Amino acid sequence: MSDTAPRVFLYALLAGLSPLALLATLAALGSGRGRVNGTVFALAFLLAQTIVLVIAFFLGSAAAPDDDDSQRRALASLELALGLLLLVFALRGLAGGASTEPERSRTEAVLTRLRGLRPTTAFSIGALLGIGGIKRLTVTLVTGATIAIAALERSEEAALALMYVVVATLLVWLPVALYLIAGTRADRATARSESWLVRNERPVTSATMLVFGAALSLDALVRLL
Numbered sequence: 001m002s003d004t005a006p007r008v009f010l011y012a013l014l015a016g017l018s019p020l021a022l023l024a025t026l027a028a029l030g031s032g033r034g035r036v037n038g039t040v041f042a043l044a045f046l047l048a049q050t051i052v053l054v055i056a057f058f059l060g061s062a063a064a065p066d067d068d069d070s071q072r073r074a075l076a077s078l079e080l081a082l083g084l085l086l087l088v089f090a091l092r093g094l095a096g097g098a099s100t101e102p103e104r105s106r107t108e109a110v111l112t113r114l115r116g117l118r119p120t121t122a123f124s125i126g127a128l129l130g131i132g133g134i135k136r137l138t139v140t141l142v143t144g145a146t147i148a149i150a151a152l153e154r155s156e157e158a159a160l161a162l163m164y165v166v167v168a169t170l171l172v173w174l175p176v177a178l179y180l181i182a183g184t185r186a187d188r189a190t191a192r193s194e195s196w197l198v199r200n201e202r203p204v205t206s207a208t209m210l211v212f213g214a215a216l217s218l219d220a221l222v223r224l225l
Contacts, residue, residue, distance in 0.1 A: 003150075004146060004147065004160065005160060005163070007146060008160045008163060009163060010212075011139050011143045011164065011168075012163065012164045012165075012167035012168040015143075015168040016167050016169065016171055017171070018132075019197050019201040021045070021129050021172055022172070022175070023197050024041070024126075025045075025171065025172045025175050026193055026197070027117075028122055028125075029190050030190050030191060034190075035179070036119055036122075037122040038175075039180070040119045041125065041126035041172070042126065042169075042172050042176040043126070044123040044124070044126030044127040045126040045130040045172045045173075046130065046165065046169050047130065049130040049131075049140070049168060050165050053161055056140055056141045056142075056144020057145075057148045057157070058144075059145065060145030060148030060149055071149045071150075074149060075149055075150075075223075076220045076223040076224045077224070078145055079220040080217055080220035080221065080224065082138060082142050083214070083215070083216030083219075083220055084217055085134075085138060085213070089206075090208075090209035093202055093205060094210065135209070147161060147164075
C-alpha cells in the first residue's frame with residue numbers, strides 16, 4: 001500500500017482541483033436556498049463520484065494481469081496515458097490564452113441558471129458533475145484500476161477509496177460545510193469567490209493540468225524504463 005497510497009492521493013488532488021465543480025457549488029449556495037440546494041448538490045456529487053469509483057474498481061479487477069511485472073507496467077501505461085491527455089488539454093487551453101469576454105458571459109449565463117435551482121435540479125446537476133467530464137472520469141477510472149491491480153487487503157482498498165472520494169470532492173463538500181456553519185454571513189465571500197473563478201477558470205484549469213500532466217508522465221516513464 002505504501003506505493004499505491006501516494007499515487008491515489010495525487011489522483012484525488014488532480015480530480016478535486018476542478019474550478020467548474022467549485023463554481024457550480026458556489027452557484028448552488030447562492031441560489032437563495034443555499035442550505036438545502038448546497039446539501040443536496042454535495043450529496044449527489046459524493047454519491048456519483050463513489051459509484052464511478054466502485055465501477056472502475058471492478059473493471060480494473062476484471063482486467064488485471066496475473067503477474068506482478070505485468071501489473072506494474074499496466075499501471076504505468078495507464079498513468080502515462082492520463083499524463084499525456086492532461087498535457088494535450090493544458091497546451092490547448094494555454095494556447096487559447098485567458099478566457100475571452102464572450103466565454104465569461106456564457107459561464108455567467110450558466111451560473112445565473114444554476115442560481116434558480118430547485119433541490120431536484122441541484123441533485124441532477126450534482127450527480128452529473130460527480131460523474132465528471134473527461135478529466136474527472138478518466139482520473140477516477142485510472143484510480144479504480146490502480147487500487148484493483150495493487151492486490152491489497154480489502155480494508156486497505158476501502159481506505160484508499162475513501163481517501164480518494166473525500167479529497168476528490170473537497171472543493172464541493174467543504175464550501176457547503178462552511179456555509180452550513182456560517183449561513184448567510186458567507187454570502188459575500190461566496191459571491192467574491194464566484195466572480196474570481198468566472199474570470200480565471202480557464203488559466204487555472206490549464207495550469208493545473210500542465211503541472212499534473214508533466215508529473216504523471218515523468219513518473220510513468222521512469223517506471224516503464
